[in-house]
Amino acid sequence: MRPEILFPLFAPVTSLKGVGPKVAPLVEKLAGPLVRDLLFLAPHSLVKRRPSSFMGLVEGEVATLTVTIDSHMPPRALQQPWRIRAFDGSTGFVTLAFFKGHGPHLERQHPVGAKRIVSGKVERFGSEMQIVHPDYLLPIERAAEVPEIEAIYPATAGLPPRTVRKLVHEALERAPELPEWQDGAWLAREKWPSWRAALDSLHNPVGEAEISPQSAARRRLGYDELLAHQLALAQRKAARRAHPATPIQAGTLAGRLEAALPWKLTGAQIRALSEIRGDLASGERMSRLLQGDVGSGKTVVCMLAMADVLDAGRQAAFMAPTEILARQHFETIAPLLEAQGVRVVLLTGRDKGGARAEKVMAIMDGTAGVAVGTHALFQDEVRFRALSLAVIDEQHRFGVNERKRLQDKGEAVHLLAMSATPIPRTLELTVFGDLDVSRIDEKPPGRTPVATAAVPSPRLPQVIARLKAAVAEGAQAFWICPLVSESEEMDLMAAEKRAVELRQVMGGHVGLVHGQMPGPEKDHVMAEFAEGRLPVLVATTVVEVGVNVPNATIMVIEQAERFGLAQLHQLRGRVGRGRRESSCLLVYDPPLGETAEKRLDILRKTDDGFEIAEKDLELRGGGDPLGLKQSGFPAYRLADPVAHRDLIAVAADDARLILARDPALRTERGEALRMLQELFDWKPAGPGD
Ligand code: ADP
Ligand code: MG
Numbered sequence: 001m002r003p004e005i006l007f008p009l010f011a012p013v014t015s016l017k018g019v020g021p022k023v024a025p026l027v028e029k030l031a032g033p034l035v036r037d038l039l040f041l042a043p044h045s046l047v048k049r050r051p052s053s054f055m056g057l058v059e060g061e062v063a064t065l066t067v068t069i070d071s072h073m074p075p076r077a078l079q080q081p082w083r084i085r086a087f088d089g090s091t092g093f094v095t096l097a098f099f100k101g102h103g104p105h106l107e108r109q110h111p112v113g114a115k116r117i118v119s120g121k122v123e124r125f126g127s128e129m130q131i132v133h134p135d136y137l138l139p140i141e142r143a144a145e146v147p148e149i150e151a152i153y154p155a156t157a158g159l160p161p162r163t164v165r166k167l168v169h170e171a172l173e174r175a176p177e178l179p180e181w182q183d184g185a186w187l188a189r190e191k192w193p194s195w196r197a198a199l200d201s202l203h204n205p206v207g208e209a210e211i212s213p214q215s216a217a218r219r220r221l222g223y224d225e226l227l228a229h230q231l232a233l234a235q236r237k238a239a240r241r242a243h244p245a246t247p248i249q250a251g252t253l254a255g256r257l258e259a260a261l262p263w264k265l266t267g268a269q270i271r272a273l274s275e276i277r278g279d280l281a282s283g284e285r286m287s288r289l290l291q292g293d294v295g296s297g298k299t300v301v302c303m304l305a306m307a308d309v310l311d312a313g314r315q316a317a318f319m320a321p322t323e324i325l326a327r328q329h330f331e332t333i334a335p336l337l338e339a340q341g342v343r344v345v346l347l348t349g350r351d352k353g354g355a356r357a358e359k360v361m362a363i364m365d366g367t368a369g370v371a372v373g374t375h376a377l378f379q380d381e382v383r384f385r386a387l388s389l390a391v392i393d394e395q396h397r398f399g400v401n402e403r404k405r406l407q408d409k410g411e412a413v414h415l416l417a418m419s420a421t422p423i424p425r426t427l428e429l430t431v432f433g434d435l436d437v438s439r440i441d442e443k444p445p446g447r448t449p450v451a452t453a454a455v456p457s458p459r460l461p462q463v464i465a466r467l468k469a470a471v472a473e474g475a476q477a478f479w480i481c482p483l484v485s486e487s488e489e490m491d492l493m494a495a496e497k498r499a500v501e502l503r504q505v506m507g508g509h510v511g512l513v514h515g516q517m518p519g520p521e522k523d524h525v526m527a528e529f530a531e532g533r534l535p536v537l538v539a540t541t542v543v544e545v546g547v548n549v550p551n552a553t554i555m556v557i558e559q560a561e562r563f564g565l566a567q568l569h570q571l572r573g574r575v576g577r578g579r580r581e582s583s584c585l586l587v588y589d590p591p592l593g594e595t596a597e598k599r600l601d602i603l604r605k606t607d608d609g610f611e612i613a614e615k616d617l618e619l620r621g622g623g624d625p626l627g628l629k630q631s632g633f634p635a636y637r638l639a640d641p642v643a644h645r646d647l648i649a650v651a652a653d654d655a656r657l658i659l660a661r662d663p664a665l666r667t668e669r670g671e672a673l674r675m676l677q678e679l680f681d682w683k684p685a686g687p688g689d
Pocket of ligand 1: 265293295299
């Protein structure tokens with residue numbers, strides 16, 4: 001239950017002065033529906049409104065002046081502003097301009113001869129200095145209302161920053177002092193203020209230092225949020241641990257499978273497998289993430305884990321986000337397993353009627369030891385005789401509930417999630433804090449690195465000519481068109497146009513896939529390409545992560561400067577899978593900015609996804625440079641995952657320690673921590689999640 005002391009913060013924004021039915025939706029869009037949401041809205045910059053002199057007016061800067069109204073100048077044409085001339089009594093004039101019919105009202109409010117304080121951005125208009133729509137224009141007696149330093153908040157159409165600021169300050173007034181949830185010694189060491197004082201300083205900055213994410217107040221508030229989140233993750237992990245599972249020991253099947261492979265496992269694969277085996281044998285339910293760059297060899301590791309489960313007389317499910325990926329996994333593992341007498345079925349949305357019924361039956365009666373498939377696997381009619389392991393490829397492509405539905409098809413089903421999204425190590429805890437992580441950080445030997453080059457777009461004709469020559473010799477190529485403009489339609493047209501052009505040059509045989517295509521149609525084109533019937537595949541960024549087309553050796557990426565580094569790396573990972581030399585051409589529109597150049601350079605120099613992600617993070621700082629939101633990254637309010645990344649691991653340790661000492665959060669500090677979780681909505685999920 002929510003503690004009463006928090007009620008004022010959890011009141012709707014409509015409880016604030018001036019937030020009626022018209023303004024409320026704007027506030028909700030900007031911050032959220034609650035007073036608390038405004039309180040957590042951080043200002044992004046400052047305006048200094050210290051008094052200026054007429055002599056010192058600088059174009060483009062904010063000035064605050066004491067003036068006397070000299071005259072009103074009504075507009076002479078419709079588009080012209082109403083102008084007020086004002087002077088400072090000795091040195092000069094400034095014009096205040098107002099568009100859109102404020103006239104008579106302005107004349108009444110600011111009669112000639114009246115003394116006023118005015119503040120706003122100065123512009124030059126012909127030979128005069130003017131301020132268009134001053135931020136403040138008040139009688140001189142009210143000069144105190146013009147803040148010397150004003151925090152600027154994010155705004156939205158119809159809700160200017162100053163209104164937001166007013167509302168935030170009202171929210172701040174309602175913020176109570178709360179019992180301290182942070183460790184006293186740690187606070188003292190970091191010299192951090194209390195929660196209430198930190199909010200005060202956040203919303204009443206006295207200088208640039210205060211609004212920096214590195215200010216003591218911001219770090220404290222960021223840490224609060226990180227801790228709330230890490231606590232919830234640790235609680236979730238503990239809840240899962242509470243489900244006992246029958247221990248599964250490594251059997252002989254895995255050894256026989258391994259012996260049948262044409263190559264040896266890499267050290268990283270062996271390490272990952274032994275971590276998984278540790279979990280399976282532990283008597284607790286496994287929740288492990290297998291992280292590994294594209295092509296690092298995750299599939300064989302999960303197959304060997306499945307083998308142990310099969311040896312124990314249990315079943316395994318292997319789920320992938322798309323039909324084509326599921327099919328590829330099936331084609332990889334089925335022959336190996338079937339050679340050892342294990343039946344493997346492939347179940348996707350394509351299976352219909354009798355054939356489908358037969359597969360569902362085999363899963364139910366246990367004649368199928370492994371079921372590979374798509375979303376079709378977790379449908380209600382699919383029941384397992386003895387499911388013990390759920391492997392989920394590209395785990396972020398599934399919702400939490402979808403993963404859970406598959407896991408619920410057995411008792412204490414072990415979860416092995418797989419991901420090729422290179423999350424920098426520093427951020428890993430925030431995304432996967434409730435999972436144990438194994439990393440495959442070494443690629444199988446014998447890969448020839450993909451030769452990567454940046455090419456300015458005016459050289460596209462040469463690129464196409466070279467492509468044509470390569471295709472004539474039997475090569476296959478991906479051609480990626482970005483999805484970046486405001487309108488998906490326009491991006492699509494660009495891709496279609498490119499496909500048409502390439503068809504003209506190549507003489508047909510160019511496929512096109514994009515996000516708006518119906519699934520089966522897309523699968524069909526992808527399959528044609530995978531089977532070598534199409535030499536060139538033009539695609540928007542939908543090229544399925546993980547798709548394996550060993551014969552594809554050329555990757556062309558248009559407007560490469562507009563992609564995230566991690567994304568470029570993943571796209572490049574589509575080639576270089578076979579024996580032949582591969583190349584990746586990053587086509588960019590010149591001139592290339594300094595950062596863009598550095599980014600493309602990183603890509604040219606390294607092939608390690610994790611290193612690339614880490615470098616990208618350093619280079620680009622805040623925002624969402626890695627497309628983290630898409631990979632399940634939490635949307636923090638006050639914590640900045642980049643600026644505060646040094647605090648992430650500390651928060652995770654802190655959370656672990658807190659729960660070890662006070663698992664139910666019953667101590668005085670525990671109670672305060674529950675308040676903190678409430679405040680940020682980071683609450684432990686229900687048991688079994
Ligand atoms: P990913 O981690 O992207 O899912 P895959 O499991 O698809 O990677 O493996 C990529 C390719 O590497 C496959 O063709 C697989 O057969 C091969 N492979 C996996 N492990 C090894 C190894 N230890 N030595 C050589 N090749 C390997
Ligand atoms: Mg894979």
